Amino acid sequence: MVRxxxxxxRSARQVGVSLIETMVGILIGLIVxxxxxxxxxxxxxxxxxxxxxxxxxxxxxxTQFMAGRDAGNGGxxxxxxxxxxxxxxxxxxxxxxxxxxxxGAPLTSATPDVITTLDYAVRPIPVxxxxxxxxxxxxxxxxxxAGAAHVIWPVDIMAPFPVAAGDxxxxxxxxxxxxxxxxxxxxxxxxxxxxxxxxxxKALKLTNAVPDPTVxxxxxxxxxxxxxxxxxxxxxxxxxxxxxxxxxxxxxxRIQYRIGVPADPIAERDVxxxxxxxxxxxxxxxxVAHNVVLMKAQYGVDTNGDGIIDCWTPAxxxxxxxxxxxxxxxxxxxxxxxILAVRIxxxxxxxxxxxxxxxxxxxTELQAEARALKSGTRPPVVLFNCSANTSAACQNRVVVPAGxxxxxxxxxxxxxxxxxxxxxxxxESIIPLRNAIYAATIP
Numbered sequence: 383m384v385r386x387x388x389x390x391x392r393s394a395r396q397v398g399v400s401l402i403e404t405m406v407g408i409l410i411g412l413i414v415x416x417x418x419x420x421x422x423x424x425x426x427x428x429x430x431x432x433x434x435x436x437x438x439x440x441x442x443x444x445t446q447f448m449a450g451r452d453a454g455n456g457g458x459x460x461x462x463x464x465x466x467x468x469x470x471x472x473x474x475x476x477x478x479x480x481x482x483x484x485x486g487a488p489l490t491s492a493t494p495d496v497i498t499t500l501d502y503a504v505r506p507i508p509v510x511x512x513x514x515x516x517x518x519x520x521x522x523x524x525x526x527x528a529g530a531a532h533v534i535w536p537v538d539i540m541a542p543f544p545v546a547a548g549d550x551x552x553x554x555x556x557x558x559x560x561x562x563x564x565x566x567x568x569x570x571x572x573x574x575x576x577x578x579x580x581x582x583x584k585a586l587k588l589t590n591a592v593p594d595p596t597v598x599x600x601x602x603x604x605x606x607x608x609x610x611x612x613x614x615x616x617x618x619x620x621x622x623x624x625x626x627x628x629x630x631x632x633x634x635x636r637i638q639y640r641i642g643v644p645a646d647p648i649a650e651r652d653v654x655x656x657x658x659x660x661x662x663x664x665x666x667x668x669x670v671a672h673n674v675v676l677m678k679a680q681y682g683v684d685t686n687g688d689g690i691i692d693c694w695t696p697a698x699x700x701x702x703x704x705x706x707x708x709x710x711x712x713x714x715x716x717x718x719x720x721i722l723a724v725r726i727x728x729x730x731x732x733x734x735x736x737x738x739x740x741x742x743x744x745x746t747e748l749q750a751e752a753r754a755l756k757s758g759t760r761p762p763v764v765l766f767n768c769s770a771n772t773s774a775a776c777q778n779r780v781v782v783p784a785g786x787x788x789x790x791x792x793x794x795x796x797x798x799x800x801x802x803x804x805x806x807x808x809x810e811s812i813i814p815l816r817n818a819i820y821a822a823t824i825p
Contacts, residue, residue, distance in 0.1 A: 529633020
């Protein structure tokens, strides 16, 4: 007996796609993903290039503003405290004559580290430049200024003259030291100057000020020295020493600008740092801007006394005379007044490398644009250039050293500064040392 063949119910039949159909779908999906990823990669590359260039521009502008502001403040409160010393008669002591420390040793040298000592903070130097800070390609400079609110000229120290740590100092000054009152936590800074033609001076830290209670008022104020530091300056009888009030800490400043060097922590490299060198606390570098790879500074000098800059020189003896730090700290007032301005140039870098040349090798327009990102085809980066574009005509122009990076995503190309695949911007400014213009010795 033959049984009839029954078709299986519809619910029991196989449904869906075959393995071949699945593989075809996966292939199509992968192709779509690859196309979308490529589009996103190119778009993100353009975005990062645009943002990187914008960040570099903002960094450069911020760097120029900060450095120019403090350099321009150089000399405030100290250049007006100078007068011409004829060297033959006792004249009121002033900062221009501070050529020795309290022990009578000449100020014969200065380094980026020595300038942090108070002995080198007494001269009326608006800005002092240190070339190739700690052996690196960048320069450093220190701006010196005072912040006294009232009296900005030296006042007489009344007898008895202090010679030991902690001795009180009485000065003839009705309102120069008492608003606000100095404290141990927020001291005033001052400079004691011997008035015996010896040229000896000493930076002081003042922690209190008490006006003379006598009625009628005498205008005398008794100052308390920091007990850990003596004046160390002895004075000739009948020749009153003088004291210049630099103002409260934070307003009386010695601000150092520098770029982090390889000896610094990694977080401080390629970072513009400032350090207040006139403080009771430890020297703490404060970051101002990241991706600053080079800073160069030069003096603008008037060599013939006509009030016009006719020579630009780095802090060395190569061009306008010897302007190395060891010589600048010994300059007379007339020599200091020859420095009319400083010019500062910085090179800033984008946050990230532009790797589109590697990710889109068949884009001819991009490859042409990328010629400016690689050694051999990149145009030279120059600071302090001029229309002649030559070192002979452009005095002390700086050609920034360029070289290959260790890898496309690795920025330092030491000892070079300009690396492959990174975008750079340069900024320059000339800062007149305008506080010297109002000094009494300048007509």
